[in-house]
Amino acid sequence: MxxxxxxxAKIASLARxxxxxxxxxxxxxxxxxxxxxxxxxxxxxVTGVEPMTAVIPNTLRLRDDVVNADPLTGGDIxxxxxxxxxxxxxxxxxxxKVIE
Amino acid sequence: MSEYRIQGATGEWEVVIGLEVHAQxxxxxxxxxxxxxxxxxxxxxxxxxxxxxxxxxxxxxxRECIRQAVRTGMAIEAQINTWSRFDRxxxxxxxxxxxxxxxxxxxxxxxxxxxxxxxxDKDPTSTKTIGIERIHVEQDAGKLMHDQHPTMSYVDxxxxxxxxxxxxxxxxxxxxxxxxxxxxxxxxILRYVGSCDGNMDQGSxxxxxxxxxxRPGEPFGTRTETKNVNxxxxxxxxxxxxxxxxxxxIEDGGTVVQETRLYDPDRNETRSMRSKEDxxxxxxxxxPDLLPLVLDEAFLAECRASLxxxxxxxxxxxxxxxxxxxxxxxxxxADVETARQFEALLASVATEAGKAEADVAKRVANWLLxxxxxxxxxxxxxxxxxxxxxxANTAIVVATEAGTIxxxxxxxxxxxxxxxxxxxxxxxxxxKQTTDTGAIEAAVDAVLAxxxxxxxxxxxxxxxxxxxxxxxxxxxxxxxxxxxAVNQVLKAKLG
Numbered sequence: 180m181x182x183x184x185x186x187x188a189k190i191a192s193l194a195r196x197x198x199x200x201x202x203x204x205x206x207x208x209x210x211x212x213x214x215x216x217x218x219x220x221x222x223x224x225v226t227g228v229e230p231m232t233a234v235i236p237n238t239l240r241l242r243d244d245v246v247n248a249d250p251l252t253g254g255d256i257x258x259x260x261x262x263x264x265x266x267x268x269x270x271x272x273x274x275x276k277v278i279e
Numbered sequence: 280m281s282e283y284r285i286q287g288a289t290g291e292w293e294v295v296i297g298l299e300v301h302a303q304x305x306x307x308x309x310x311x312x313x314x315x316x317x318x319x320x321x322x323x324x325x326x327x328x329x330x331x332x333x334x335x336x337x338x339x340x341x342r343e344c345i346r347q348a349v350r351t352g353m354a355i356e357a358q359i360n361t362w363s364r365f366d367r368x369x370x371x372x373x374x375x376x377x378x379x380x381x382x383x384x385x386x387x388x389x390x391x392x393x394x395x396x397x398x399x400d401k402d403p404t405s406t407k408t409i410g411i412e413r414i415h416v417e418q419d420a421g422k423l424m425h426d427q428h429p430t431m432s433y434v435d436x437x438x439x440x441x442x443x444x445x446x447x448x449x450x451x452x453x454x455x456x457x458x459x460x461x462x463x464x465x466x467x468i469l470r471y472v473g474s475c476d477g478n479m480d481q482g483s484x485x486x487x488x489x490x491x492x493x494r495p496g497e498p499f500g501t502r503t504e505t506k507n508v509n510x511x512x513x514x515x516x517x518x519x520x521x522x523x524x525x526x527x528x529i530e531d532g533g534t535v536v537q538e539t540r541l542y543d544p545d546r547n548e549t550r551s552m553r554s555k556e557d558x559x560x561x562x563x564x565x566x567p568d569l570l571p572l573v574l575d576e577a578f579l580a581e582c583r584a585s586l587x588x589x590x591x592x593x594x595x596x597x598x599x600x601x602x603x604x605x606x607x608x609x610x611x612x613a614d615v616e617t618a619r620q621f622e623a624l625l626a627s628v629a630t631e632a633g634k635a636e637a638d639v640a641k642r643v644a645n646w647l648l649x650x651x652x653x654x655x656x657x658x659x660x661x662x663x664x665x666x667x668x669x670x671a672n673t674a675i676v677v678a679t680e681a682g683t684i685x686x687x688x689x690x691x692x693x694x695x696x697x698x699x700x701x702x703x704x705x706x707x708x709x710x711k712q713t714t715d716t717g718a719i720e721a722a723v724d725a726v727l728a729x730x731x732x733x734x735x736x737x738x739x740x741x742x743x744x745x746x747x748x749x750x751x752x753x754x755x756x757x758x759x760x761x762x763x764a765v766n767q768v769l770k771a772k773l774g
Contacts, residue, residue, distance in 0.1 A: 239570040244343035246308050246315040254314030254325040270322040271433035274373045278425045
């Protein structure tokens, strides 16, 4: 697997990261180097080996359906939520107008 | 039922429809945080640091949301995947603080199932099975408001992180009516299961409508997806408008573009929403914050055991075990709330009357479906009025069932109970119909004596007058005469 300048430019644009043409030119060989390095894993024969999803045997823990049981992950903290917003009015975040 | 076809200038076209329904899961807290989900709160009041995507916050799934999605899957007899996983769907929008939605693309919680729709209300055999491809669990986004400020959009994240089930159908529907019936049936089942309240006007259920057209028998055409359609009627309108638009476009030599569209109910048309070529490049990958979701047998057993009787089974039982007509059985099971009311009143009446449920079911069904709604409508009384209580309904139906009061008296007394302040038991007691032949004979004699001319006409063959005599006798007895007894006495006297 390898990438070209067009792919790198597209990924940057999807991720909303501004990169200059010169930076893209430099990034293409770098990224291809990383991809080739990771691709070495493809040389290992994993026939019959179940995919591993975590390094320690662990399953997903679930939470009870209780509102604001833990103040750290509960609501009713509007002031905190809005504290870092560049603009907030009437309890809303204000963002540059986005309308299709 | 004849097949639905769009008549184009060059011939007939078939419509192919698939629906992706987003249903808000009924839960107290959100899918991955402890913030509340209640509708109508102050903006951003129900937002946790998880929902606002503050750095370092980690999602922990809400067991109830998983449980409700599994129960929904079981209700459509779908495969439940005991191993599923969450993926990130990456895109940037102002209503999505994380920059990605946590969803399930590769390993959804629920696999293939199906749902049966009925195409003609009056024909129980007019059914069609619509395949369901999958149900996955995902986060809702926030809400944007564009009309509150001249240069800014306002963002409310209360809905951000609320659990949704996305229920994806197979492209098995072929007409607006089938699409409408599918959405209505799905809503009915979700409400029975209790996994979604089905309030479409509050956005609890929204459908993305996929439509394509083709010549009958040919491969599928290119589809468009009309987003966020929020009523059964609009879904049907979207299918029809979009199919007509596509046919006209193709017949004019154009080609249908795979794109996202919006429905404008005021103009009854769909229009293109965005044609950004990258819009569908979501770069999904497994969410590294969440381990795979593994369900054990105990969890599945509880989900299965807690499933209620579903609408189709209930309807069949009402017909076979309770002896109700197909029409009444369908009407009583159409919504879970109606069925609940019927069963509560049925049990209460059977107990009070000391009879089997099957023996009083028809009377209770008629009372709930025709007599009581007539009174409520005429007097504009809401069905949830405290006066319209189980006790009052039981008292009236039991008194009618026992023959204590006549059907017309029952309606009259119930109406006075709803609109005024009467002692229901005393009113029933003082309006007892009489089977006392002496009293009835006296009343009949008086009526016949006062209407000698009509008696002559009746005897001369004008038999329609019998009803007049019954009416007059009942009136004289203030409605308390037992109708059968009055008929008998009149027949005897008129010879």
